[in-house]
Structures are given as C-alpha cells and as structure tokens.
Amino acid sequence: MIFLGLTFGQEVELIWRQHWSLMTILYLIARYAGIGFAVINMLSRIMYYTSDWTIDIVNVILGVIMIARLHAMYQRSRKVLIFLVVIFLAIRIANAVMVAIKLMRSSEEEAVILGTYQCMIGYAGDVPLLDSMTWILATVWEVLALCLAGWIAVKHFRELQQHSTSGIIGDCFTALMKTHVSYFVSFVAVSAFEMSYLSPALSADMYSLDVQVYIGLTNIFQLVQLFVLGPRLILSIREYHAKLVANSDTATAMTSIAFQEHVHVSTSSSV
Numbered sequence: 001m002i003f004l005g006l007t008f009g010q011e012v013e014l015i016w017r018q019h020w021s022l023m024t025i026l027y028l029i030a031r032y033a034g035i036g037f038a039v040i041n042m043l044s045r046i047m048y049y050t051s052d053w054t055i056d057i058v059n060v061i062l063g064v065i066m067i068a069r070l071h072a073m074y075q076r077s078r079k080v081l082i083f084l085v086v087i088f089l090a091i092r093i094a095n096a097v098m099v100a101i102k103l104m105r106s107s108e109e110e111a112v113i114l115g116t117y118q119c120m121i122g123y124a125g126d127v128p129l130l131d132s133m134t135w136i137l138a139t140v141w142e143v144l145a146l147c148l149a150g151w152i153a154v155k156h157f158r159e160l161q162q163h164s165t166s167g168i169i170g171d172c173f174t175a176l177m178k179t180h181v182s183y184f185v186s187f188v189a190v191s192a193f194e195m196s197y198l199s200p201a202l203s204a205d206m207y208s209l210d211v212q213v214y215i216g217l218t219n220i221f222q223l224v225q226l227f228v229l230g231p232r233l234i235l236s237i238r239e240y241h242a243k244l245v246a247n248s249d250t251a252t253a254m255t256s257i258a259f260q261e262h263v264h265v266s267t268s269s270s271v
Contacts, residue, residue, distance in 0.1 A: 098130045179236040186225040193218040
C-alpha cells in the first residue's frame with residue numbers, strides 16, 4: 001500500500017489522464033487486482049464470523065416466533081409461556097457459550113483446492129464436538145416445540161369431533177401444523193447434514209472436493225430452512241387469515257345481495 005502511494009502521482013499523470021487503450025486497462029487490472037485480493041482476504045474472516053452470528057440471530061428470531069405460536073395455541077397460558085421462555089433461554093445461552101469457544105479456537109489455514117491456494121478457517125481441539133452439541137440442543141428445542149404443538153392440536157381435534165364440529169378452529173390448527181411439520185422436517189434434514197461432520201470419512205480431509213460439495217449442499221439446505229421455511233411460519237397464518245377475511249366478506253356481500261333482492265321482490269309485489 002505504501003509503494004502504491006509513492007507512485008500514485010505518476011500514475012495519475014501518465015495513465016489516468018492519458019488516452020485510454022487496451023494497455024491502460026491491463027495496467028489497471030495488474031495494479032489493482034492485488035489490492036482487491038488483499039482486501040477480500042482481510043474481509044473473508046470478518047464475513048465468516050458475521051455469517052455465523054447472522055445464523056444464530058435468525059435462529060433466535062425463529063425461536064421467538066415458535067414461542068408466540070405455541071403461546072397462542074395454548075390459549076395464552078402464562079405457565080406455558082414461562083416454561084418455553086426458560087427452556088429457550090437455557091439452550092440459547094449454552095449455544096452462545098459454545099459458539100464463542102469455537103470462534104476463539106479458530107485459525108486461518110492455507111489449503112490447495114482445485115490447484116489454487118485458498119485461505120480457509122481451521123479449528124483446534126474439540127470444536128466438531130461443540131458443533132454437534134449446539135445442533136443436539138437445537139434439536140431438543142425443535143422436538144419439544146413439535147410435541148407441544150402436536151399434543152394441543154390433537155386435543156382440539158378430538159374436542160371438535162366430540163361436538164361434531166370443525167369450522168374455523170380446526171382449519172386454523174391444520175394450517176399451523178402443516179407449516180410446523182414442514183419446518184421441522186427441514187430442520188431435521190439440516191441437522192443430519194451437520195451431525196455427519198463427526199464422521200471420520202468427512203473429518204479426515206475437510207478440503208477435498210467431495211467434502212466441499214457436501215458442505216455447499218448443507219449450506220443450501222440451511223438457507224432454505226432459515227430464510228424460506230422459517231418465515232413461512234408467519235406467512236402461512238397471515239395467508240389463512242386473509243382467506244378467512246375474504247370469504248367472510250364474500251359471504252356478507254352475498255347475504256346483503258340476497259336481502260336486497262328479497263326486499264325488492266316484496267316491495268314490487270305489494271305495489
């Protein structure tokens with residue numbers, strides 16, 4: 001960077017202010033490509049940490065959404081809310097501690113991938129075990145949430161069957177369970193991918209092409225689970241509510257039209 005500053009005046013005079021040609025473009029690429037590469041190398045570690053914390057933040061947000069759904073399904077029970085909040089906080093605090101330990105034990109390593117040197121993030125000690133522990137705790141939370149949602153849904157369905165009714169409540173619980181099950185299945189799939197990192201076949205050579213492709217697929221599934229199916233937990237309920245309101249408005253309009261026609265016929269017959 002110092003050498004660039006020393007010759008920058010000459011560069012402005014002899015390159016930037018002159019007529020541009022192919023040689024000018026080649027000179028600029030050769031001169032500034034190295035700067036771009038150095039900046040990207042410096043930012044790669046920051047971006048890695050940022051992506052890790054972003055995933056954790058989104059997981060916390062999805063956990064809050066799940067707590068709100070279960071709280072509503074249990075008719076705003078305070079006991080259920082306190083139970084869910086305590087369990088969720090305990091799991092998230094444990095995960096945050098393990099992630100912090102993981103980041104402290106990380107280091108940069110140089111690896112050769114497809115014939116090119118690349119800077120990779122390496123870990124020392126029992127970091128893979130910490131990763132698996134975070135996913136085990138997250139799985140415990142998701143299984144607990146699914147069991148609670150399934151239990152209250154089955155309870156409501158049985159009550160509706162006893163009274164020979166279904167209606168809005170039954171349809172609402174059906175919509176809730178569909179999105180919950182699809183989200184849970186995606187989470188289990190991602191967890192299976194993550195837990196397989198403990199396999200000796202994968203951990204033996206983390207920089208091989210096959211393992212890198214496997215990691216890429218895991219990242220894709222995780223992005224779908226977090227940023228597509230996760231928001232669907234809210235979007236599906238909003239969609240159901242919008243359809244309910246639309247159907248209600250349609251029924252009200254039809255009733256109003258029928259009432260107006262009835263009044264019109266009665267009036268005309270009396271005349």
